Amino acid sequence: MDDRLIPINGLIALLRGEGGWPGLLRDQGFERHQFEVPVSTPLGNIGVDALVYRCEPDLVLLSECKSGKNIEDEQARKYVAVDEGWLRRSGAVPPRLKSSSSLTVQTMFVGREEHRASLEASLRHLDIAAPLLTVGSDRVRLSDASATRGLDDFDEAHGGGLPPGRFAVDHQSADEHLLDVLIPQVIAAQALQEDIVLVESICERILPEWQVLSHSGRSSFVSRVGNLLRGVAAGEMRGQFRYEGLKQPHTRGRIVIDVSPAKRDPRGRTQAWQAQQKRAAAALRRRAARERAGQLSLDELADEGGLADE
Amino acid sequence: MREPRLGISMERQDLHNALTDAMRGTSPDLLDGRVAAGRVKSRLIEAHAPESSADGVAHLLRSVAEPAGLQVEALDDGLWALFGADDAFFVDSLNPRFWLMHSTTTADKLHRLLRRYLMPSARLDFAWFSGEQLRALEGEHRWVKSSFNSADLQPDSPGATVPRRWKVQVEGENPDELLALVSRSERYRAGAALTAVGSRLSEPGLGHADVAADYQGGFVASGTDFSLVSGLLWRTLDRYETYVLGLESSFRLGTVATEEMGLSVEGEVAYMEFPHEVEDLDALVANLFTCKEPFRLWAVPRESTEGQWEANAVDLHVGHPLRLEFTSKWMRVLLGSQTCGNTLARLVANLQHRFDARTHLPQPV
Secondary structure, eight states: OOGGGHHHHHHHHHHHTOTTOOOHHHHTTOOEEEEEEEEEETTEEEEEEEEEEETTTTEEEEEEEOOSSOOOHHHHHHHHTOOHHHHHHTTOSOGGGTTOSSOEEEEEEEEEGGGHHHHHHHHHHHTOOOOEEEEOSSEEEEESOTTSTTOOOEEEEOSOOSOOOSSOOOTTOOHHHHHHHHHHHHHHHHHTTOSEEEHHHHHHHHOTTGGGSOHHHHHHHHHHHHHHHHHHHHTTTTTTEEEEOOSTTTTOOEEEEOOOGGGSOHHHHHHHHHHHHHHHHHHTTOOOOOOOOOOOOHHHHHHHTTOOOO | OOOOTTOOOOOHHHHHHHHHHHHHTOOOSOGGGTSOSSOEEEEEEEEOOSSSSHHHHHHHHHHHHGGGTOEEEEEETTEEEEEOSSOEEEEEOSSSSEEEEEEOSOHHHHHHIIIIIITTSTTEEEOOOOHHHHHTOSSEEEEEEEEEETTTTOTTOOSSSSOSEEEEEEESSSHHHHHHHHHTOTTTGGGOOEEEEEEEEEETTTEEEEEEEETTSEEEEEESOHHHHHHHHHHHHHHHHHHHHHHHHHHBOEEEEOTTSOEEEESOOEEEEOSSOOSOHHHHHHHHTSSOTTTOEEOOOEEEETTEEEEEEEETTTTEEEEEEEOSSEEEEEEOTTOOHHHHHHHHHHHHHHTOTTOOOOOOO
16 A cells, blocks of 8 residues: 555544444444545635535544645645535535534545644644544544534544555556555456556556546556556566557556466466566565475375375 | 257156166156166355356356266256266256266266366355254164364364364264264364254155265255155255345345446345464465465465455455455455355355354344
């Protein structure tokens, strides 16, 4: 999982109480959530990372997820400038709250637990008073929520580790993270003995936000993924598949599977897949894990020695 | 329906009558002696035909049977015969996704056909029963088998918490009770996986049948009437279908565009708390992704933070991606929006036989 996405995945886990994470926000009544919501503000448009809400008291939390130590001034001010009117103008009020006469809109900053001190300092420096949620592999904290009716502070240890990687990558993820999900797509195509896979369809499969990505955003991402696949096809996985650029439609390419371990004699297939692991490990700059051999059972020992079993 | 090349015309009931004859020890006059007298072996198979039609099933069957030297013949609606020089295998694809295969050939020949030709296809897989499902096998249980081998996933385990290997067969009155007794022992409970069950079915007027079923969807039957066996097989198939579809409906993850132009997330993360803490997590991770049977998982795992691993994996059985996350205390499985539920069923059943018999996947409320 791209480390940048730990805050958003942590927020989702707290909203759903899943994967060993406590449902602390779910337990406060936050029952529905949306991501990447476009919202207009008096200072310009923003894409709200996560919009979560609860009823009675009616509260919408606009969550800005920060992977680093700092909070960007301009972006933060756009978030806190959103009030009920601007949210309604953007058409982003959840249906269940559309008729609310007492709707509160509040920004909540979400970051990583290890960056909490820096994020608190950043908010102080910007003179922004807003709840701060930080998520970590063994602790989650929400602070400065007391001024917001319907939201309570918490500080809880948990055993859920890093949050479930529902969003393993996004369109801004670094190449190494994209390759980590792209190569399995090539392997899956080989296992299915597919001949051709469109790069665009791979992008659709690996990118959770594909459906709400703009046309230009999609084109740019397809092009980036195409370049990554071209590089792997010409490098560590040479001879396994090749990348073909297409002039139409949209200059989007495809990969052509040249060989597949799935087409080999079943007796040599496992070794061929393991060879693919080594190639992929080289492309990912990782060391392939080596199988640990177990002890021979007495049955196997007897079989190898040709002993009678009856 | 195409004209059968062997010149036979057969409806499903005719097949059941022939298999009844075989069970009773008389060789049915069928397919020039390719259906021998003897026990009927059946397999529950999960199939993904290229299209949901008779043509799709025929295409898939031919693609796996012809390399094995078998001809494929349509017999009845959704009923097929695969026959070679000496043997015949019948495939009932009335349920297009979950098939039943029947044969009276030797166990070795059936095993070879399945392992060498059918299961290597990314479109076919066994059914993988959990211990709970096997325990629910109909009839009066007369025999249970428990086997366990932690050498694959915990090769250096001293065997103190989890037995290294275990093979037990219990026959007699209420054999489940003895296994339940072992399951309560702290020393042995991790190894007390239910591998196979033998059950006696009887019905006045129809006679009786003895059926043994294993956790890989295999059945062997003897007795006086195949219709008793057939009823059990179809009801087991229905329950297994409900189980797999339930896994897909609960655990497939995805995103959906909302009216407000945003995204909502769907599906649940499958989460299994390990019944015992893993002593050597590195070994478990290394040995789970060896691409070998029975897991057949491909991945290049990485340690995302100290003591936590993640793997963007591919289930080589079916060519579907999935993501797994581990610590020494739990495992999470994140299925793709199209990943087959049988992938999760296989993982659970094999963890019960290779990691801890108490491994359990809670279903969302």
